[in-house]
Amino acid sequence: MSLLEGLRGALFSLRTNKLRTGLTMLGIIIGIAAVIAVVTIGLGGKAAIMLEMEKNGINLFILYPKSAGQTGESVGSGLTIQDGESLRRALTQVKTLIPTSVEYTALEVNQKRSSAMIVGTTPEFADLRRREIANGRYFSEEEFSADRRVVVIDQTLTEDFFGAGNPLGQQVIIQNVPCRVIGVLAKDESAFAQFDMGPKNAFAYIPWGSWSDIFQSTRVDQLEGATYREADLKGTIASAQRLLNVRHGTMDQYEVYNVQQLVQSANQITRILTSFIGLVAGISLLVGGIGIMNIMLVSVTERTREIGLRKAVGAKERDILAQFLLEAIVLSLIGGILGIALGIGSAQLVAYLLHWPPLLSGWAIFSAVTFSIGVGLFFGFYPALKAAKLEPMAALRYE
Structure with missing residues (x-):
């Protein structure tokens, strides 16, 4: 029997019982579709995370002292302005390194009060964090050097204090010190947004010198920086930690947060979820394979006389x-091909709804086709062997 004749016979047999064939293929279709969809969605999600990280700057890092337990107080020596200046001189691969100090307090505008995180920083902060200005501008180098009482607020404070009005030029009272609003930041959607503490998007930014005067403190909570190249990030972080420990006579007292850590965590979560859901999809493929074996056994029983007749006229085992x-x-x-089409369609729909890049995995499609053929071979072998071993005379007498 030639391969072409065998394929024609197989298709004819499957067409004879269309409903049964369709129901049998359903398990394979669902399993293959689930595998393709999960892998494709996982790849799209990973690509979306990487695009977001790259957009926000994957070479960014934050240095800060270790905190003691749940108190949030730093252990050992804190950071100083001089630390930042020393690191900038020593680490030539550092593009930007700025001090940041934060204090949670109440602000007041026309006897209306609202609490926020008051951030003392430098003019480079907006560029480093890639924060967009929705209205007005960020404070200048001149205003920073002169410790001007200017403030840039976020959308939350703008809505709380000014509603639909124009906040530019208005006075905001911080610790009894009036500061003039010169800008409004757009909503922070960067990777670093989750690192900030306090009420979400309730922040006000002032020059570090002004912050130090208002709160009567010279402490620096963290040093935020960026390297020229992503490849330099790991070495730069290690060098910065070592230099800080040497400057303060401490050992391992400074921690680092960087966007690459977030990328690694997101990728790990994606891999775990993809593997778990893929396992569930694999179980459905196993169930589909068992369904194929069951139907093929039924088919052998129904066609016993046909098998006997074919053997009687010379067909070999x-x-x-x-x-x-x-x-x-x-x-x-056929179930695998339909499953691939359904899986790709589902993944494309999810990618469209979530605004993810639709990434198709060639190896996943190849694996799905190979696996579907393997399922047919594995679960179809026993019924086929049973049919091949039937005795012609017994098969012809079968009722």
């Missing part, structure tokens, strides 16, 4: 074996 194996393979292969 290998011909019968090949016939039923081809039927099982064609059944699983």
Whole structure:
């Protein structure tokens, strides 16, 4: 029996019982579709995370002293302005390094009060964090050097104090010190947004010297920086930690947060979820394979007389074996192809709804096709072997 004849016979047999064929393929279709969709969505999610990280700057880092337990107080020596200046001189691969100090307090505008995190920093902060200005501007180098009482507020404080009005030029009272609003930041959607503490998007930014005067403190909570190249980030962080420990006579007292850590965590979570859901999809493929075996056994029983007749006119065992194996393979292969189409369509829809890049995995599609053929071979072999071993006379007498 030629391969072409076997395929024709297999297709004819499957068309004879269309409903049963369709229901049998359903398990394969769902399993393959689930595998393709999960892998594609996982790749799209990973790509979306990487695009977001790259957009926000994947070479950014934050240095800060270790905190003691749940108190949030730093252990050992804190950071100083001189630390930042020393690191900038010593680490030539550092593009930007700025001090940041934060204090949670109440602000007041026309006897209306609202609490926020008051951030003392430098003019480079907006560029480093890639923060967009929605209205007005960020404070200048001149205003920073002169410790001007100017403030840039976020959208939350703008809505709390001014509603739909124009906040520019208005006075905001911080610790009884009036500061003039010169700008409004757009909503922070960067990777570093989750690192900030306090009420979400309730922040006000002032020159570090003004912050130090208002709160009567010279402490620096963290040093925020960026390297020229992403490849320099790991070495720069290690060098910065070592230099800080040497300057303060401490050992391992400074921690670092960087966007790459967030990328690694997100990738790990994506891999775990993809593996788990893929395992569930694999179980459905196993169930689909068992369904194929069950239907093929039923088919062998129903066609016992046909098998006996074919053997009586000269068909060999290998011909019968090949016939039923081809039927099982064609059944699983058609189910696999339909599953691939359904999986790709589902993944494209999810990517569209979540605004993720739709990434198709060639190896996942190849694996799905190979697996569907393998399912047909594995679960179709026993029924095919059973059919091939039937005795012609017994098969002809079968009722």
